[in-house]
Amino acid sequence: MRTLVAAMLLTAAAAGCAAAxxxxxxRMVVEFSFAPTNTCQGISPEIRLLGVPDGVTTYDVRLTDLDVPGFHHWAQTLGAAGPVIRAGAGVGYFGPCPPSGTHRYQIEVTARDARGRPLAYGDKTVDAGR
Incomplete structure (x- = not known):
């Protein structure tokens, strides 16, 4: 029940942060993969970004289950400290943990400047399951 409530809250929060x-x-290149700790254990993966422009101060990060429309596992703005978002950086990260089978998951990253203006965007989709 707690997992369901957390997932519903995350989905509602992400809906309020609709991407422009x-x-x-x-375009930025987004590289990541799910280790076992990034799935049902709830530790966000390391995300490497290539092509990050100058002037970036924050990253908007979103993780969506493409096989369950509207189900967002993570939506957060993180401080930019270079082209790597470290593993475990995500507060409120709800990793992929489908009940059965394999699902497609997409991480989207928007790089923003100090005024909140978008400077670049990238995404990557991977499969994950139990």
């Missing part, structure tokens, strides 16, 4: 149109932004 990113189609015109410069």
């Amino acid at each position: 149109d990113t189609s015109t932004l410069p």
Whole structure:
């Protein structure tokens, strides 16, 4: 029950942080993979970014289960300390832990400047399951 409530709260929070149109932004390459601790144990994965522009102060990060529309596992703004978001950086991270089978998960990252303006965007989709 606690897991369901946490997931519902995260989904509601993510809906309030709807992403702006990113189609015109410069692209970043997003690299990550799910280790066992990044799934049902709830520790966010390390995310490596290539092509991060100058002037970035924050990253908006979102993890979505593409096989369950509207189910967001993580939506958070993190301080940018270089092109790597360290493992475990995510407060409120609800890792992929599907009841059965494999699901497709997408991490999206928007790099923003000190005024909150988007500077670049990247995403990556991977499969994960039990």
